[in-house]
Amino acid sequence: MKYAVDTSVVISGRISRMLESGEIKGTIIIPEAVIAELEAQANFGKMTGFQGLSEVEKIVKFAQDRGFEVIFAGERPKLEHIRLAKGGEIDNLIREVAAEFDAVLITSDRVQHLVARAKGINTIYVRPKVIKPEETKIMSFFTPDTASVHLREGVPPYAKRGKIGDLKLVKLGDRPMSYEELNEIASEILEAARQDEDSSIEIERRGATVVQLRELRIAIAERPFADRMEITAVRPIAQVSIDEYGVSEELKRRIVERQRGILIAGPPGAGKSTFAASVANYLLKNGYVVKTMESPRDLMVSDEITQYAPLEGDMSLTSDILLLVRPDYTIYDELRRTSDFQVFSDMRLAGVGMIGVTHATRAVDAIQRMIGRVELGMIPQVVDTVVFIEAGKIVKVYELSFTVKVPTGMLEADLARPVIEVRDFETKKLEFEIYTYGEQIVVMPIESDEKLKAALEEKIGRYIDDFEVELAGRKAVVKVPERAISTLIGRKGKRIKTIEEELQLSIDVVPKEMSGEFDAEVEETGKHYVIQAKGLEGKTVDVYAGEEYLFTALVSRKGWIRIRKDKEGGKSLRLALAKGQPIKLRVIG
Known part of the structure; x- marks a missing residue:
């Protein structure tokens, strides 16, 4: 046969x-x-x-x-x-x-x-062998609290278990996995994905395959892409509502009052996609038509929300279709490449509410990822809200606005320019300014007055001890004794200029007004008493013995008062010293 x-x-x-x-x-x-x-x-x-x-x-x-x-x-x-x-x-x-x-x-x-x-x-x-996703071997490595499974050729299996923000790497066995075992598991995953209507092979490249097997996102890496065969399966361990994130009513209103451009940012594994899914479901409940753009399609959203993949491998083609479908909001998971940010920007400027998910270690970094990919002046029109997620919690929300002003720290009016202001959503406090300076784009942190004042005091304290600082915005007035002005300013003003550049401040150094009462030391020479008055040079002072007024004198440029012993004031001073009374100076002008 x-x-x-x-x-x-x-x-x-x-x-x-x-x-x-x-x-x-x-x-x-x-x-x-x-x-x-x-x-x-x-x-x-x-x-x-x-x-x-x-x-x-x-x-x-x-x-x-x-x-x-x-x-x-x-x-x-x-x-x-x-x-x-x-x-x-x-x-x-x-x-x-x-x-x-x-x-x-x-x-x-x-x-x-x-x-x-x-x-x-x-x-x-020959009917294909029916393999249900839940019966595949990869599922045997998962427990209810397992977030991800990591299988690698020549290494025992590992898994990450726990809650979002508190995941721990756990060893699942001592026996290293062989290539044959991994190949069998991979073949089973692919066959199950082909047969299951709710699963799909999302990406297939040379040495790399990404499969969405129901709720599992599975990445299979082989030679030559990886040095050894590896299978990584990730599963969302939490499907939560927007209320469980502690979202304020003001932020909810901001999301639903009109279509917006929102970036959800955070480090890998922080819960960004989970939050994006909860926002999608919340918008659906509030009467918005919501779609998603994903590669792979792994958001856990309601059945009413259609999840789109890259059409013919190109998200720009997907966006063309979506503009015909006319959704109120589109969730874009995730923004990585320049082309992703450009598609996001095009759809937002076309009037579609956009919510993008992107990796960032700080909230402001999500905005910085757009610089160079989207024209600077268009950024607030594309993204007006940034939500930063860490360990499954919202830790920061920024709102962006566009204005023309003199950037903080600059004084001359002719330095006015377009500035993007980044403010804390809850307190409305300005935290960053983004603008062009020459050919560079500057992302300037706006420090609080307390922090800035402390930093200025620390730097001035390196050179002098007696000073006062007054701060208003990015302008400071430093009051110091006249004798210390040259020390602080430095030769040709270099010292104070360095401080100004480091702190982005304009600093005025002025003489410190001397007032109050000062203890004085008295020295005796052949015919004179010499009262030391350092720091009071050029000041007129009253001289007291305890609480008894003795006389008034002018402090010399060298910082002392000299009086003859045979004069009335000298005689009064000698009597006070004989009694052991403290000599004090009170500034009167």
Whole structure:
């Protein structure tokens, strides 16, 4: 008996099993069209190609061991066959081989089976083995609190378990996993994804495959993309409502009052996509038509929300369709490449409410990722709200606005320019300004007055001890004793200029008004008493012995008062010193 096989049944691995069980016996004919198709898939890095070629190798080896014949026959597909492959030209080449050898065609392709039977070709239809997603081996690694499973060739299996923000890496066994085990698990995942209506193969590249198996997002990496085979399966461990995030009523109103541009940002695994799904469901309940753009499609949203993948691998084509569908809001998960931000921007400027998910370590970093990808002046029109998620909680919300003003820290009116203001949504406090300075784009943090004053005091304190600081916006007045002004300013003003540049401040240094009472030391020379008054140079002071007024004097430029012993003031001072009374100075002008 002669049997011809097609690509579908070879990829499934059923022929080797049928030969081993004795279900079929005789010559196996493998059309060159099948080999060409498997070779092309393997060259493109698709797992199906490698699985099929491995099955061919098994069939040949089995034939050698059992003593039956394997024939490679037929025509290799030409360019016109490849162009018309979707119309069934390559399948026709396979049928022609079966007819030429009067062989029974074995296939798992229902259309191939029906066409062959219609043409009078004997055929066996091998129904694909039904693999339910919940019965796949990958699911055996998951427990209710498992967020992700990590399988790697030559390494024991690991999993991340716990709650969002408190996930721990747990070892699931001591035995390292082999390539054969991982390949079997991967084949099972792919077959289950093909059969299940709620699953799909999202990305298939050379050495990398991404599968959405129900709620599992599975990434399969092989050589040459990875040094060893690896399977990573991620599952959302929480499906929460927007209220569970503690979203304020003001933020809810901001989302639903009109279509907006919102960025949901945070580090990997922070719960961004989970929050985006909760916002999508909330908008749906408030009467908005909501769609999603995802690659892969893994958001856990209501059935009423359609989830779109890249059309022909291109999100810009998906956006063209969505603009015809006219949704009120679109969730874009996630923004990574420049093309993603451009599609997001185009849809937002077309009037569609957009909610984008992007990776960022700080809330402001999400805005910075748009710089250079979206024209600076258009950013507040594209994104007016940034929600930063960390460990499953909202830790920061920014609102963006556009104005023309002199940036904080600049004083001259002719320096006015367009400025993007980034304010804390709850307190309305200005935290960042974004503007152009020369050819550069500056993202300038606006420090609080307390922090800025403390930083200024710390820097001034390196040079002098006696000073006062008054701060108003980005302008500071520093009052110091006259003797210390030159010390603070530095040679040719370099010291104070350095401080201004480091803190982005304008600093005025002025003499400190001296007032109050000061203790004084008295020294004695041959004919004079010398009262030390450092810091009071040029000031007029009253001299007291305890609470008793003695006399009034002018402090010299050198910071002392000299009085003759034989004068009235000198005599009064000598008597006070003899009594041990403290000498004090009171500034009067």
